[in-house]
Amino acid sequence: DLRRLRISSIDSIEVDENLMQAIATEPRLMPHLHLSLQHGDDMILKRMKRRHLRDDAIRFTEEARRLRPEMTFGADIIAGFPTETDAMFENSLKLVDDCALTWLHVFPYSARPGTPAARMPAVDGATIKERAARLRAAGADRVSLHLQEQVGRPHSVLMESPHMGRTEQFTEVRFKVAQQEGAVVDAVIEGRSADHLLA
Known part of the structure; x- marks a missing residue:
């Protein structure tokens, strides 16, 4: 009976044909997926013991967008993992555009004692901070582009509070007039701020 289903986190290597079919055909499945990417460089991914490359x-996000053009993606990305070179970092930065990521969760690497990564050559703190800032800036650019594209478009918004809800793509919408909390409201987007839509 639920009108909306949202997958909160997914590893692209675990996706099977059934999920792709659901993305293409199930209207209750929201066009927003949060990806556990962690990094954009294959060597760093291997050192992280990730199963995907x-x-x-890239293939998964391209296929998901082909099946559902309005699909948006969030992702976790770590900046400054041990041994990360400038070129490796650039691969992460480029992944933001290559996968058309909109909602980034950027984490500066911090060592955890006893882990294999803690024994690897570390990236200095200032470099980690600078790389995290560059990733966040790239994410902010993608959010701005996404918000601008929504102005003038109709959306079904699930109200989380009387004046705030989320679109199908997980975009926050603020309402001037109070709405019923928990309701799904049809609205046309009238404008945007730096980080949310206005209706």
Whole structure:
């Protein structure tokens, strides 16, 4: 009986044909997926013991968008993992555009004692901070582009509070007039701020 189903986190390597079919045909499945990417460089992914490679993530996002053009993606990305070179970091930065990521969760690497990564050559703190800032800036650019594209479009918004809800794509919408909490409201987007839509 639920009108909306949202997958909160997914590893592209675990996706099977049934999920792709659901993305293409199930209107209750929201066109927003949060991906556990972690990095955009294959060597760093291997050192993280991740099962996917860079191209796996790109192929998945391209196919998901082909099946559902309005699909948006969030992702977790770590900046400054041990041994990360400038070129490796650039692969992560480029992944933001290659996968058309909109909602980034950027984490500066911090060592956890006893882990294999803690024994690897570390990236210095200032570099980690600078790389995290560059990733966040790239994410902010993608959010701005997404918000601008929504102005003038109709959306079904699930109200989380009387004046705030989320579109199918997980975009926050603020309402001038109070709405019923928990209701799904049809609205036309009238404008945007730096980080949310206005209706």
